[in-house]
Amino acid sequence: MDLEPCQAVVDALADRGWGTFPGFVEREEVRELARECRTQWDAGGFRHAGVGRGEVLHVNADVRTDHIMWLDPEFATPAQLRWHGRLEKLRLAINRDLYLGLADYEGHFAIYPPGSFYRRHRDQFRENELRTITTILYLNEDWRLDDGGQLRLYLQSGEESPYVDILPEAGTLVSFLSGTFLHEVLPAGRQRMSLTGWYRKRI
Numbered sequence: 001m002d003l004e005p006c007q008a009v010v011d012a013l014a015d016r017g018w019g020t021f022p023g024f025v026e027r028e029e030v031r032e033l034a035r036e037c038r039t040q041w042d043a044g045g046f047r048h049a050g051v052g053r054g055e056v057l058h059v060n061a062d063v064r065t066d067h068i069m070w071l072d073p074e075f076a077t078p079a080q081l082r083w084h085g086r087l088e089k090l091r092l093a094i095n096r097d098l099y100l101g102l103a104d105y106e107g108h109f110a111i112y113p114p115g116s117f118y119r120r121h122r123d124q125f126r127e128n129e130l131r132t133i134t135t136i137l138y139l140n141e142d143w144r145l146d147d148g149g150q151l152r153l154y155l156q157s158g159e160e161s162p163y164v165d166i167l168p169e170a171g172t173l174v175s176f177l178s179g180t181f182l183h184e185v186l187p188a189g190r191q192r193m194s195l196t197g198w199y200r201k202r203i
Ligand SMILES: O=C(O)CCC(=O)C(=O)O
Pocket: 110, 118, 123, 136, 150, 151, 183, 184, 185, 194, 196
């Protein structure tokens, strides 16, 4: 059955709380976002990611060593506007079927230089408890298994939990319930780019 892409994400979230969708965004569109990501990187637009945001930002290199640049809707490029259009469609579809009351979205480009990682964590924490659904779009063409850099998503909460490893291949979307799933980014052998974000509930 050829499900409409947004509906496939909604169904996966409803059935098991997570899903991975290769080819969610077509090649040319992903290429444009990847170009913008690299341009911003070259222009010095990124900074070390912290754990938390704003005043409670702590750069903690034991936990994560990626670099990020927050998207500002006011200065969105045409490619970013298209991406936000898709996210808005998905937000409405999730709200319609799952009654989550998602109110808005915050997102950033992320770059993991070779060797970078993000240790096991959940996306919902003290100052981020409104984060409800995580979405990640990967921007890396021809990612190979031996490049590393997989997103390891733990399916249960215990130490011995089974997990799935997801390759950060261009066009693949991953989505999961932010408060439920522990996950980590394994060190990559090459630069790893993504567009990561969260739908948030109303305060
Ligand atoms: O890039 C990924 O695969 C996951 C990133 C992540 O876990 C985060 O930014 O919270």
